[in-house]
Amino acid sequence: MNSGEFRRRGKEMVDFVADYLEGIEGRQVYPDVEPGYLRPLIPTSAPEEPDTFEDILNDVEKIIMPGVTHWHSPYFFAYFPTANSYPALLADILCGAIGCIGFSWAASPACTELETVMMDWLGKMLKLPEAFLAGQVGEGGGVIQGSASEATLMALLAARTKVVRRLQAASPGLTQGAIMEKLVAYSSDQLVATLGTTSCCSFDNLLEVGPICNEENMWLHIDAAYAGSSFICPEFRHLLNGVEFADSFNFNPHKWLLVNFDCSAMWVKKRTDLIGAFKLDPLYLKHSHQDSGLITDYRHWQLPLGRRFRSLKMWFVFRMYGVKGLQAYIRKHVQLAREFECLVRQDPRFEICAEVTLGLVCFRLKGSNKLNEDLLERINSAKKIHLVPCHLRDKFVLRFAICSRSVELTHVQRSWEHIRQLTTDLLRAQRD
Amino acid sequence: MNSGEFRRRGKEMVDFVADYLEGIEGRQVYPDVEPGYLRPLIPTSAPEEPDTFEDILNDVEKIIMPGVTHWHSPYFFAYFPTANSYPALLADILCGAIGCIGFSWAASPACTELETVMMDWLGKMLKLPEAFLAGQVGEGGGVIQGSASEATLMALLAARTKVVRRLQAASPGLTQGAIMEKLVAYSSDQLVATLGTTSCCSFDNLLEVGPICNEENMWLHIDAAYAGSSFICPEFRHLLNGVEFADSFNFNPHKWLLVNFDCSAMWVKKRTDLIGAFKLDPLYLKHSHQDSGLITDYRHWQLPLGRRFRSLKMWFVFRMYGVKGLQAYIRKHVQLAREFECLVRQDPRFEICAEVTLGLVCFRLKGSNKLNEDLLERINSAKKIHLVPCHLRDKFVLRFAICSRSVELTHVQRSWEHIRQLTTDLLRAQRD
Numbered sequence: 001m002n003s004g005e006f007r008r009r010g011k012e013m014v015d016f017v018a019d020y021l022e023g024i025e026g027r028q029v030y031p032d033v034e035p036g037y038l039r040p041l042i043p044t045s046a047p048e049e050p051d052t053f054e055d056i057l058n059d060v061e062k063i064i065m066p067g068v069t070h071w072h073s074p075y076f077f078a079y080f081p082t083a084n085s086y087p088a089l090l091a092d093i094l095c096g097a098i099g100c101i102g103f104s105w106a107a108s109p110a111c112t113e114l115e116t117v118m119m120d121w122l123g124k125m126l127k128l129p130e131a132f133l134a135g136q137v138g139e140g141g142g143v144i145q146g147s148a149s150e151a152t153l154m155a156l157l158a159a160r161t162k163v164v165r166r167l168q169a170a171s172p173g174l175t176q177g178a179i180m181e182k183l184v185a186y187s188s189d190q191l192v193a194t195l196g197t198t199s200c201c202s203f204d205n206l207l208e209v210g211p212i213c214n215e216e217n218m219w220l221h222i223d224a225a226y227a228g229s230s231f232i233c234p235e236f237r238h239l240l241n242g243v244e245f246a247d248s249f250n251f252n253p254h255k256w257l258l259v260n261f262d263c264s265a266m267w268v269k270k271r272t273d274l275i276g277a278f279k280l281d282p283l284y285l286k287h288s289h290q291d292s293g294l295i296t297d298y299r300h301w302q303l304p305l306g307r308r309f310r311s312l313k314m315w316f317v318f319r320m321y322g323v324k325g326l327q328a329y330i331r332k333h334v335q336l337a338r339e340f341e342c343l344v345r346q347d348p349r350f351e352i353c354a355e356v357t358l359g360l361v362c363f364r365l366k367g368s369n370k371l372n373e374d375l376l377e378r379i380n381s382a383k384k385i386h387l388v389p390c391h392l393r394d395k396f397v398l399r400f401a402i403c404s405r406s407v408e409l410t411h412v413q414r415s416w417e418h419i420r421q422l423t424t425d426l427l428r429a430q431r432d
Numbered sequence: 433m434n435s436g437e438f439r440r441r442g443k444e445m446v447d448f449v450a451d452y453l454e455g456i457e458g459r460q461v462y463p464d465v466e467p468g469y470l471r472p473l474i475p476t477s478a479p480e481e482p483d484t485f486e487d488i489l490n491d492v493e494k495i496i497m498p499g500v501t502h503w504h505s506p507y508f509f510a511y512f513p514t515a516n517s518y519p520a521l522l523a524d525i526l527c528g529a530i531g532c533i534g535f536s537w538a539a540s541p542a543c544t545e546l547e548t549v550m551m552d553w554l555g556k557m558l559k560l561p562e563a564f565l566a567g568q569v570g571e572g573g574g575v576i577q578g579s580a581s582e583a584t585l586m587a588l589l590a591a592r593t594k595v596v597r598r599l600q601a602a603s604p605g606l607t608q609g610a611i612m613e614k615l616v617a618y619s620s621d622q623l624v625a626t627l628g629t630t631s632c633c634s635f636d637n638l639l640e641v642g643p644i645c646n647e648e649n650m651w652l653h654i655d656a657a658y659a660g661s662s663f664i665c666p667e668f669r670h671l672l673n674g675v676e677f678a679d680s681f682n683f684n685p686h687k688w689l690l691v692n693f694d695c696s697a698m699w700v701k702k703r704t705d706l707i708g709a710f711k712l713d714p715l716y717l718k719h720s721h722q723d724s725g726l727i728t729d730y731r732h733w734q735l736p737l738g739r740r741f742r743s744l745k746m747w748f749v750f751r752m753y754g755v756k757g758l759q760a761y762i763r764k765h766v767q768l769a770r771e772f773e774c775l776v777r778q779d780p781r782f783e784i785c786a787e788v789t790l791g792l793v794c795f796r797l798k799g800s801n802k803l804n805e806d807l808l809e810r811i812n813s814a815k816k817i818h819l820v821p822c823h824l825r826d827k828f829v830l831r832f833a834i835c836s837r838s839v840e841l842t843h844v845q846r847s848w849e850h851i852r853q854l855t856t857d858l859l860r861a862q863r864d
Contacts, residue, residue: 110499
């Protein structure tokens, strides 16, 4: 395929994608396929000669789409949101074309420098303490990780390296092994200190945990994977109070801030803590500026060596929405969750199971876990909407998470009417 | 931005990208900027109100491009290739729009199933032993990781879990800690068993290492990050001989097989080994098919929870090139490396420093390391071409890696003439 054909096919793909997202409401949110559906539909090995683009695009509709769970359907309320926005899609086309691998400053200075500045922009939106920002002379700074899991692992490894060095400095006779076997990682009920857990969006009390960690010289990592995006709104910023005690902080703009996956934002107060744990310096990656103290080589900040130009997505999204547009987006989702909560509270058959702080409503039918499992089974079998459950204090609970960029009040209302109808059917079937 | 505006802007972006790649030869391969160049060019914080797309696209040319190292310039010979092809760009547009997070089969069945089948297609292209393929009833199978580092870490963790369980089964009194502290990970000179090292593309002897690992019940992981793509050509497949002794094997189609980053292909002979090490099963990720034995939940195969629909890139690339097209691409690069090797050998001032097996030529000026460092400095300062060095047995060596999809013999010849000219200048300056 030459660039002329790419111009033509690329534009067809843009239309295909716009058609898909415009019409997504009309697609069944959860697919009908059974495990193993796809293999018989395609050849057992790659073709020797090229196929045409028409064939492939036809197969997308025939083979792929029937097996897609449509995460961006306004009837998708499962898990947590995953971001999808047009500005991010546009940026990703550019990111793919530039196709640089930004493991060092020299490997593509723009890739590294835009990332540092975008992480400062985002940190300022969240009103993170100054210590987490890179600025021109700061000791802190941010990095885009692939996922919150990677950020947590990086924090853990940095914490371990730091404490080993501190103890070895104090007692030079201590071996690394002797120190390691005594190290303890504390975590809360839902892992590390968490702001907005997956099950029910609960919050650890940082103002209690933080000072203890600081006094005891313990590394504090805070994970706000989902909730973090909301902190750009002044009315939710208080949920982040106590972050000043942390050594590292992480949340996922790829969940709720319209920056397509993957974009997990991590900040540290002392970047030397991260870099110290991972420094990798073979000759083929060295460059003339690296010892100047002026530059960032992000390969030392993460597990993989390679990295894409992901800050372009942040830049496009932040600029094309503006902070006000992003705040409005968060507020709309929170408002929809509250509307759903109100609807649930109006039906005495149901109960709300956790405080609705942001965009997640945990609810259940008053009654046994079995009853609620049956209700969820009916909801997900009907495939008009899609939910997943969680356990809260041994109770089986349904999660209704506001997810899609295109979800409106009417979708929430229709979904609730649908749930009520299925509930009535279920209770009638049980009586009969 | 609504879908109508996306149609318009998306098409503009397709043209922008096509213009960029068509004209990339005319751009200076390595940028002129100094560390910190970008920050003063953009605002210190995100705008409150939206910017226009025109402003952003103008800023890409004004602010981003001057700081880009153009990895896809035909004058880029540094590191190793990173893939960039039109079919992969098209697939990534679709991947972004579908925007599913395929951590479980249910989260998007097509995402999981296409990946399993594409990994089988790719395994067959490489003539991997049947044991590594999933097929319909196999015990093995493939997964797309983000990078070879992640694949290596997964193999290490799986190996550790497996040996701990084996020893605990034999001696139930043994604690995990007692076993862990005695575990040893062996690696070669350049880490794990490697086919095609980064420095000089050397190969470990699997036919020696493999049987010993099998006899001693040791996990053997093979990393062929760069070289792996070449094994689709029958004339290079022998370099993979011995893979039958391995427990896990990994290479990066995102390097040399035209599938844009990230796409690191990893296979295991027993998928239960991987899954056993990582099983993560909170209620909100459970689904009705998961205990049927019929499905794959890829979250157990990797560190992060989230994952994109990356197999679309493989599907588009394999189908639009066909196996013959991909083989032709590999052969062209190898041929260009040989042409460069011939040119170097014709100039008695130079020596070739390692056997040229694939697309990398390691060469140097006969003489001191200092002389070669000076030559590289002149090459990279001139910014007409871009190379990086390596150390081979204490010698400072220049690496000339065939990288770009658009590189032709004329670029290689012109680059060599340029190197010869700079060499003549350098030697004259030293004499004067």
